[in-house]
Amino acid sequence: MQERPELKLSGALDLAPALESHKVKVPEHCGHYIDGALRLGKPETYFSNLNPSTGMPLGTVAAADEEEVDQAVKAARAAFPGWSGLSGLERGKYLFRIARRMQERERDLAVVETIDNGKPIRETRDIDVPLAAGHFFYYAGWADKLEYASGGKPVRPLGVAGQIVPWNFPILMLAWKLAPALATGNTCVIKPAETTPLSAMLLAEILDEVGLPKGVVNIVNGPGTTGAAIVNHPDIDKISFTGSTPVGRMIMKSIAGSGKKATMELGGKSANIVFADAALDQAVEGVVTGIFMNQGHVCCAGSRLLVEESIKDEFLARLKRRILTLKIGDPLDKNTDIGAINSPKQFATVQRYIKLGVEEGGTLWQGAACDAPDEGFWVLPTLLTDVHPSDTVVREEIFGPVLSVLTFRTPDEAVQKANNSEYGLAAGVWSEKTSKLFSVAHRLNAGVIWVNGYNMFDPASPFGGMRHSGFGREGGVAGLWPYMEVVR
């Protein structure tokens, strides 16, 4: 391997701060949106919401109790006949309106999302919000064509959908869940995550602005107990959940025997496989995107790097050099690559795993182009080498910017190691040899395979996992199926 001088970039890449200057009014209180009206919620349930990049309070959030969830479900049930009875074209027109209005308010949404979640403005501005609008635009056009998505059979909606979204892609997950459910004629009760309620409040404004019939979408805020009230409500027909595998199991157990249908988009420990014949610099980019996008708070994060043994040293050297150019800091700065960890709780989880990785024999390496700010919750991009397939950090989802590095010698071994996981959400494969790419990609037990790429999303592309990563798809034609059934 050719020796390269060590890059000492700390200080060398000091860019003048380029703070996002768009002024936006951050909601001081997040209540509920039920039956077309904003409600403050019950004062005794209020809890505070933090800005993860400063640790300072952003405002208060109400937690919906069973009574309020019941009101939301009743509103959705009352709205169901009218909404499902609309012609597909008319329903679709509402979705088109939502998409358009989201596009017009893109910057509002991006700024609020970054303040609330801690992810870089570059991501919310270029990925989360445009994709969220894109999902409404995509599914809007399906509303009057549903029989073409079911092999030509007439279909009907399931009824009232209870939807629970996570904190890592707040507005995007709202769109992933609402757009297909609404296009197929269902009405919704949706719960944002307790640490990221802000963008849902903007969405409520948008739904109001476009004149969506009241009760078609109801938003209830709150923690897990609010989610449980949705899951256990007897008049819900469908549960769609994105979150951790343990919570997914609990939900499935709760709805056992109830006849409720479910979509589970759960955790992952996805492999990113780099063959020696890959375009290495591009693979480095893909590995960086795979694990450091959104601080690794991505269910499909490429958290296990499988690199062909013969290029391990060279590849890791290139990867480290690249990591040392990543700017960590103020998420509202347009130059920022790595934002803040979303909550003190998640920060503690990531730290616990890093410590465990070292205790189990791993070698720790952390780096970035600059130091992390003093306030807020930050984790530098982290590599764990000298780890083994049985190590905790290789088996369990960390949900942070922590990459475990493993090696392999043959394509068979790469496939075997990649599939050696209870999860099956995603995988990446890097090579310039087409036959190898197809054969490896098709043998991987995962729902999404990126070939010479990673962490790409598109409204037309179905997303979802196998095994303990869940079932059901979001996006594309397959994303319609969990919300409708053939009339038999």
Place this chain on the structure above:
Amino acid sequence: MSRLRIDKTLKLYVNGKFIRSESGRVLAVPTGEGRVVNVAMGSKKDLRNAVLAARKAQGGWCGKTAYNRGQILYRLAEMLDGRADALPTTKADAEAAVDRLVHYAGWADKITQVLSTLNPVSQTYVNYSRVRALGVVVAAPDPKDGLLGMVEAIGAATVMGNGLILLTDAAQGELAAALTEALHTSDFPSGVVNVFFGDQAELLGHASRHDDVDALYLAGAAPAAVVKGLEEENALVLRRVLKVASAAKPADPLQLQVLSEVQTVWMSAYESAGGGSAY
């Protein structure tokens, strides 16, 4: 003096072999003609062996060409039709079962065309979603659906490329045994379809606690408490449970897709495509 009828021993059909249960359990079922059939009652260990066999056979089965799988399903229709008059069921049931197999034989090289998609993404990738087999399915057809119910489960599971363990009710032993004989003379590779007799509820319980089963297929109206118990067990491993009301109509494409996985592949479309990274 009347001729003494011979009794028949009904054996489980596992990995292409007719076997007694390792448990030694046998249920004597009188047929009402002074004759008894002795039904081997499948056990937990038998089920474990069958899952192993199905898992092993499934890779080869879904690796066959779709055209070939269609021909094998059609061959099973031929074998069943050839003995339709002797089947211990109604003529209508036997005919419907044969026709159902013909239906599925025709699906084998088409269902993936209906369910797979080429997705127009906004990046320089060829993005396709293909349906692929789930793995091993354990199915409990509704005894009320007769032979048609058994054949519907076989067709739906195998046409999607899965291995199958069919749990039939002991009371239908003779009918299920006749089906195994047709299966054995069809060209189904050993282990792809395995047939059990026994207590469906007991065997479903065992299947629910087995970690290498990918889906449960329940037909008919099982008691709510039974479904609840099964779904609670299966929730622990996020195993999917497909509930089918009846076998009167064949599974529609959306039901068939539940017996498969959608795998989406982003295949880089241009030489040295970028990683999509904005970093």
